[in-house]
Amino acid sequence: MARSMGLYPGCVTSTEQYNYEMSIREVLPELGIELVDVENTSCCGSPFKSINLLMQTYLSARNIAIFEMQGLDMYTPCPQCHLSLVETKNRMNESSDLREKVNSLLMEEEGLKYKGNVNIYHTLNLLHDIVGLDMISEKVKRPLGMNIACHEGCQTVRYTEAGRPDRSEHPEKMERIIRTLGGTASYYSDELNCCGAPLMVTHKESAITKAGEKLKAVKDRGFEAMAIVCPFGGRVLDSKQDRASETIGEKIGLPVFYLTQLIGISMGKDPTSLGLNLNRSPVGRLLK
């Protein structure tokens, strides 16, 4: 029995990380998640926290309201969006001042009404908690057989108070999924290191340096690939891996996959359907 989930891709997935979106659309229906596309959406506001927090709140609230009015739960592949949406939901619940202000703005925009009764999921908790390891295990045809580094990403595991897909210290869900796919995974000290992606807005060099440092740390530990659940992270860890290699002065060459791409591989899906030919890191290695 399929479960309907409204898809909220967020800016980066819908305008750039097509590969991740393709893998999501390929893989999730087979795991019992029916994705519903929703119109009238916009940026969630997360990139604008430094600019105007009220704007961020408004943008997240309007997206929640849009999904709510269609009776849909929200699923987003991006932890930045997920945090912004969940945080907005919490803030609107707790602060009546804020709620009033945002609601009056929403009313003006085509009478959007926010009630906040929407479940909001991210790839990690959707797969681990809703789909479940058993269901995933059933679909595995080609065990991965690789030692894979998990990179949850900062906003997937922090901050705990808001309610995140996994816990902030020694997160385990991704590891468990990798093992279910027939790969090996284990916690490593640098797992919680930031990839630097948000710095691309103001300090590009530093962002790429951080990404390089993360990739190098993973490689030095003997991992053969990296799994991520953040399209923002993918921008630097995958798309800009060559630049990162230059910046830190060492050739990295580490395959970086979005988690659903790995699931698709283990399901035996055609790599092109998972967008793997759009990844910039040497993912072909895994497919041989």
Place this chain on the structure above:
Amino acid sequence: MSKIGVFICHCGDNIAGTVDVGKLKDYLSNIDDLVITDHMFLCSEAGQEQIVRTIDSKDIDRVVIASCSPMHHEDIFQNCIKRRLNPFMWEMANIREHCSWVHSNKEEGTEKALSLIKGAIEKVRYQEPIDTAVVPIKQEVLVIGGGISGMHASLEMADKGSKVHLVERGPSIGGNMTRLGRTFPTDDCAMCTVSPIMNKVKAHPMIELLTLSEVEEMSGTPGDFKAIIRKHPRYVDPDRCTSCGLCVQKCPVTIDNEFDLGLGKTKAIHIPFESCVPNSTYIQERSCLRFQKGVCGICEKVCPAGAVDLGQKEQVIELTVGAVIVSTGYRQRDMSGTEYNMEHPNVITGLQLERMITPSGPTGGKIICPSDGRIPKNITFVQCVGSRDRRHNSYCSNICCMYTAKNSKIIRAKMPDANINVCYIDIRAPGKMYEEYYATMRENNIKMIMGIPSEIMDRPDGSLYFDVFDKATKKLLRVDSDLIIMATSIEPSSGMESILRMLHIPAGEEGFLIPRHVKIAPVDTPTEGIFTAGTSLGPKAIQECITDAGAVASRVATLLKSNTKSVYLDTAVIDPERCTECGICQRECNYNAITMDGGKFKVVDLSCRSCGKCVSICPAGAITLRSLSAKQIKGLVGGILSVAPGSVIAYSTSACGYMAADIAGTSRKEYPPDIKIIKLTCACQLTVEDLVDPFEMGANGILILSCPEALHHYVDEVKFTKETIGKAKDVLRKKGIDPDRIRLVEIVSPDGAKLQKVSTELSEAWKETAEVVP
């Protein structure tokens, strides 16, 4: 018919200056059963003689003294009256501090004095003589927990001549102190200090030592507690065991040595530690093949002294004691699963380091890296791990700065070339010789880093490092460390849980026991007869544990002074006819002063603190406070209002509200005379009727002057009283009376100024609409 003797004091012109004593006498003479006299200075010898003579000659069976505040001369007058009457058959009307000194208008002052006297008369009219009861005080003591606090308290009590039962759940007494290497600030060897104490305990004829024992059930009342102790089998006879260790050698089962906190291994049969008391092996049942699988039994076979007895059975022991001392000690918080990487073998706790420092420990006194046994070259201490941390324990664990100072110096002495770092937030060294101790730490080339790392990282080769921002040098430092010692937060030991459940004593949010009063009753619990010492109350150093133990022994000795104790029955009493046996009073009593006796609920007079919460909470109105019954309150209020309708009835707690009114008096702060102060022990006793009836008797308003919430002299006084007020307000609303005419004001005793301000404001506000009852 017996009469009420009314004695009015002039107090020179302190009272007579503003209160017309002649007029008082005139009015009072209209009441039949009074005998009225006045005196210039009633508290003087002559005055007292007059009281006694009048009682003798006039068939008086109860007395009203209209004079100063009872806070001054209550004892003098009580001793005087006691010569002829039951010591409770009298009442004082405070017509000085609460009247003549705060009202300058003679007419108003006189009317108020009259109303206060009338109130006192109507109160004492319903006073019953209060007797004493004799309560048995059993002379034996139960001490729960055999660490330094429990042992020292036991020795003190035993030396005073009491029989002590010391119950310890582990196989040996001694507690955490036996794990330590040295102690600050003298760097004495810990075992050398504690071992003689352990031996003294064993040898003392008045101490019964029960190890591997736990208290399973407690019942009874102070002076007469019953405890059921379950003694687990040791499977070894300590009198025969010579600690030769042959059984340990032969035992096939290896286990983690609990004493060494995961740093060492031992066998299922083992000696807890070398100088343990009792000095014998014991078998850890859950690891032993004989008990888990029914095989082996080698130890019994090889023991040359025939000390191993696998057939030993559990014992159940019943004890009757007069007092209980809780000294269950502490443990260090488990910080696994956090950013501190405690899972790494070379990240250890303070107590684990002690095991390494001790010459008799698992490493023979050598500091090593547990992962591979190598000698560390770089050693770091990190402070405040899980302490001062609102995500874990928000309190400071008190001793960590000092034990880190101690251990860093010890390591420096053992390893002159090592790099030793300490990451800290603040250094806390408040005790005697502590600051000097900290100075010697700085003199020993120990690097102080003024900052805390965010996380502890490790590299693929297993080496540890972390980044820390040092606020002193303003540099971000990467610190490589072979061994990291975490000063993890100190928490109550796991035994605390069952203690709380069994003894019904309260613990704070962090789990430590709450004393009856933090400043002036630090080793009593709110329950009479149950005391506590040591780290059960909170993290502290050994010297403070010894102080606690001494204090607790003194408190127990006072309770156990003789075989019986005389208790005045001015406490609460339950009417068995009206009691519906709902049990709310027992559940809600903060002092455990209500018990089941012969199928009926009864107040334990020795424990009762006369707060009156039970009186108010009983849905059947079956409980009376014998020092101030509901009838008496009604009489008192009625008496006041019969003379001065439209008064504001100000129920005042004796510790704070009443005192504040006294201070207003002594500092001559005037306020409206319609305020009538009524003394209560605790505002808890006020019932809904006490808060509603006055309006129907003509009051303009009710003011409750209570102790501030934070200070509560009686546990949860303000919280509970507010609940009662809420209920009373509902009733007032139904009657069409403005519920805002009940006001609770928290006031501290010296705050006469606040009393003046509040009573003036409310009196005026409530006078505006005098039509109270429609």
Place this chain on the structure above:
Amino acid sequence: MTEDLSITDLFSMSKPVKTDTRSLEKQLRILGIGSPDLCFQCSKCTSGCEAMKLLELEPHSVMASVKSGFVQEMVNSDVLWSCIGCYKCKERCPQNVSPVEIMYVLKNWYVASGKPIPGDYQMMLQNMMTKGFIQENKEILDDEGISKDRGALCLPDIGGPQDMNKFSLIISRIAVEKLESD
């Protein structure tokens, strides 16, 4: 009306004022962000700050400055824009202080004052007002060097807000809307 805190920074000769701190606390409360009051300078946040090593951001120092009233100085400080938003400081603070979020508010004040915004933010805002997202659909090269867009990959069109006019109007309004009534 400013209220002098009777403290002078002898390097800059600036004097912090009370109104700034009060205003900041008010906004923090409306947004449900904890005040910096409880910070006791353990510097754990700075020890773990992902922007510290490369860009020298010291969250503990920012908190101390704000607590002492040097709010304007912080608002005008460039280094706040180095914050990555990794939330490690908020997660690990033993006193539940949230430097990352307090810095967001300080940056909001900077933007509200009309000064030029660093980095790509201006462009991202522009895109948002005209398309609803921070950038327009890009063309991505596959492993054969062929450029692909959503259509070529059979991905459905994700349009932005249906009434862009109204949407951008409201966004502009928010930019000048005050979070708290004075």
